[in-house]
Amino acid sequence: GAVVSQHPSRVICKSGTSVKIECRSLDFQATTMFWYRQFPKQSLMLMATSNEGSKATYEQGVEKDKFLINHASLTLSTLTVTSAHPEDSSFYICSAPRTDPNQPQHFGDGTRLSIL
Amino acid sequence: GQSLEQPSEVTAVEGAIVQINCTYQTSGFYGLSWYQQHDGGAPTFLSYNGLDGLEETGRFSSFLSRSDSYGYLLLQELQMKESATYFCAVRDRVNTNAGKSTFGDGTTLTVKP
Numbered sequence: 001g002a003v004v005s006q007h008p009s010r011v012i013c014k015s016g017t018s019v020k021i022e023c024r025s026l027d028f029q030a031t032t033m034f035w036y037r038q039f040p041k042q043s044l045m046l047m048a049t050s051n052e053g054s055k056a057t058y059e060q061g062v063e064k065d066k067f068l069i070n071h072a073s074l075t076l077s078t079l080t081v082t083s084a085h086p087e088d089s090s091f092y093i094c095s096a097p098r099t100d101p102n103q104p105q106h107f108g109d110g111t112r113l114s115i116l
Numbered sequence: 117g118q119s120l121e122q123p124s125e126v127t128a129v130e131g132a133i134v135q136i137n138c139t140y141q142t143s144g145f146y147g148l149s150w151y152q153q154h155d156g157g158a159p160t161f162l163s164y165n166g167l168d169g170l171e172e173t174g175r176f177s178s179f180l181s182r183s184d185s186y187g188y189l190l191l192q193e194l195q196m197k198e199s200a201t202y203f204c205a206v207r208d209r210v211n212t213n214a215g216k217s218t219f220g221d222g223t224t225l226t227v228k229p
Contacts (some may be wrong), residue, residue, distance in 0.1 A: 006158075022185065034216050034217075042221070042222075043203065043219045043221045043222050045219075045221065046216060048217070050146045091132070093158050093159070095217075096215075097207075104149060104161035104164055105161070105205075105207070105217055106151065107158045107159050107160075108158060108159070109157070109158045110157070112156075115132040116198060
């Protein structure tokens with residue numbers, strides 16, 4: 001079964017709305033989670049690393065005030081897209097790695113965000 | 117930084133064998149993973165190589181040569197449902213639940229009857 005749960009799977013909303021996406025590790029604790037964004041026919045691009053109990057680390061070019069990340073517990077990270085605009089429409093995917101490097105990096109099912 | 121190169125498209129017929137290559141340049145390296153992604157879905161894990169050599173999982177195999185910074189995914193007895201995009205990804209470090217992966221641009225595999 002799934003080890004990383006992501007919710008919601010799809011969001012359609014008006015421009016200017018803020019959207020929160022949740023990512024949960026189901027059977028293990030994750031002090032770190034990763035948030036990726038994927039545009040159609042493109043690769044996964046890492047947006048930020050979510051760290052439990054401390055500030056997220058953002059990749060170059062990603063606006064931290066636009067994409068708010070909160071890692072409130074060892075099993076939950078949230079990404080909030082603030083005042084979303086049509087150019088923010090994308091597929092957002094979270095991932096939670098296990099400590100053992102020989103274990104695969106598990107992904108949530110993704111959230112397809114469409115801003116009208 | 118990290119960069120990975122893989123072919124953009126591969127076409128094969130059902131029942132055939134196909135190999136998808138991946139070369140990488142990384143500032144740090146821990147392991148090479150392969151993921152499958154169907155349209156509209158999230159990536160699913162296929163195989164991982166931490167050490168040199170071949171890893172076999174049923175009809176899928178993956179190979180790694182760290183000295184050549186090269187790996188490949190081998191799919192045997194191809195099935196139509198395996199038409200998808202395949203990503204190689206490098207995990208760059210291991211540090212207390214860290215170890216983020218950088219992904220290649222993906223190889224779109226089309227399996228024809």
